[in-house]
Amino acid sequence: MKRILVGIKRVVDYNVRIRVKPDGSGVATDGVKMSINPFDEIALEEALRIKERGGAEEVLVATVGPADCQQQLRTALAMGADRALHVQADGVIEPLVVARALLKLIEREQPLLVIVGKQAIDDDNGQTGQALAALWNRPQATYASKLELSGTVARVTREVDAGLETLEVDLPAVISTDLRLNEPRYVKLPDIMKAKKKPLDTFTLEALGVTPRRQLKLVKFEPPPQRQKGIRVKDPAELVAALKKKGLL
Amino acid sequence: MSAKILIVAEHDGARLNASTAKCVSCARALEGAEIVVAVCAADAAAVAAQAAQLAGVSRVLTVENPANAHALAAVLAPQLVALAGPFTHVLGPSTTFGKDLMARVAGLLDVPQISDIMAIDGPSRFRRPIYAGNAILTVELAGEGKVVGTVRTASFEAAATGGSAPIEKATVNVELPTHTRFVSVSAAKTDRPDLQTARRVISGGRALGSAEGFKILYSLADKIGAAVGASRAAVDAGYAPNEMQVGQTGKIIAPELYMAVGISGAIQHLTGIKDARTIVAINKDSEAPIFEVADFGLVGDLFQIIPEIEKLV
């Protein structure tokens, strides 16, 4: 069966104002709105569109994380994913551990394509897709803004610093999404009901044979330095004069 | 044990990208570190010569292969892994080139990566922004081994030139994959300064209304020698190409002067400009969040203000 596997991460919603805990031990997440990482919604949307065009038969969503993550998996099922895979893990899970867990799922499910987000907006690591492609020894096409499948290859347009780059990769491959790949659909109420009946399988890291290695110590979290509040100028002339005085014009 | 740092050069085949000189500055924060720059290219001579001039570099290694004509992470990564053996740190810039490549290198090496290093506090202690720059995290390696890192270029000045490091050819015996093929790259030709290194940047937001609307920014930019950037909303709407996007998911820049024109100041945009020396905001909404970070704020209609500024400079 032609499958697409989408990696999704539960993160603090992008609209939430982030506060560092006073003791520097982390970021306050109690009672804060959690969502699917925005790039992963785009990854899922792309997978669904490929399936709707007939390019795949099944869309799987997978997440590695604590029990709460099942909320986001249910949302993904409501968006249209066929099946969800939850790898249970608590605490900080480093990208290489996530990549190893996803690789185990890949070995079981043999997907044609794996789509992940280019970065999770909490840790901003931007590593998982590339690390997975490395461990799997398969191609990667990161920062995709366009994806076309034909037969055994994918043609991917990537948003790079210079502009747009197009690559051709053999399948299976790992694709990571950029914001302009698509606009994710909204979840409709009846779909939320339907999603409750869709299969959601759970695994433990141990059962998959993945060690939850911690290679990094999170020493402390600090708020960023604040910029000094500036002044209001009344018109362009005052602005230009002020900038000239500072040697900026 | 003193640090031995391998820096992966970013280049276009002819010119070394300024991001490499910033990686060198980052590496120099570790006193006594040996800094080696690797240039993977089809023909490395020109780029290697530029890398050899960077102050603090002790050696330049070139890896020449026709397969390196375009920077493909899947092709470059195994070559860097072959070079990485003796090094304690393998660094690349936090540009799309470096972010794409270094995490693949880390995966192959099976070592942790520190993304977006903004400061090195010791051989195994680093600071990096998380949550779109809303928190700064200090991380430490738990073990002894190697580490891969991407360097947040906006946090470092470019290393000076004037050095003359020896250049050595390295041979790497690795099989290179053919599963990833370069097709094309489209980059708008522009005579304006490069957005990532420009001293002055003028960015436009959704308020510009159209690609046509952006022309008033280009006109002012050309008069003062500035690069032009854009908010995500402006890029999404097609007013400006993607390479102009500034922010969390665009370019992170640190110009001396940043002018945000018709940009509201969403957190994801501000992430890209935190290190700008002076920020100017021009917005018709006096409550716009951009004014909270602006050194100079001017409330009004940009379509009147920008042409007036152009007349005054």
Ligand SMILES: Cc1cc2nc3c(=O)[nH]c(=O)nc-3n(C[C@H](O)[C@H](O)[C@H](O)COP(=O)(O)OP(=O)(O)OC[C@H]3O[C@@H](n4cnc5c(N)ncnc54)[C@H](O)[C@@H]3O)c2cc1C
């Ligand atoms: C995961 C994620 C990543 C993102 N990454 C980025 C990123 O990298 N970069 C980025 O920029 N955004 C990013 N965004 C989007 C960001 O949240 C905002 O939506 C975006 O920055 C808004 O762009 P804007 O300020 O141009 O538009 P708006 O928020 O619509 O602001 C337009 C402003 O123009 C002003 N205005 C209107 N008319 C005039 C006039 N005639 N004269 C003067 N002022 C006028 C208005 O008062 C308003 O403040 C990201 C979002 C997400 C979810």
Ligand SMILES: Nc1ncnc2c1ncn2[C@@H]1O[C@H](COP(=O)(O)O)[C@@H](O)[C@H]1O
């Ligand atoms: N815990 C996780 N479970 C599933 N997928 C993940 C997880 N963490 C990261 N990913 C995927 O990898 C992408 C990049 O994440 P990161 O490397 O953490 O920035 C995300 O957008 C997800 O698609």
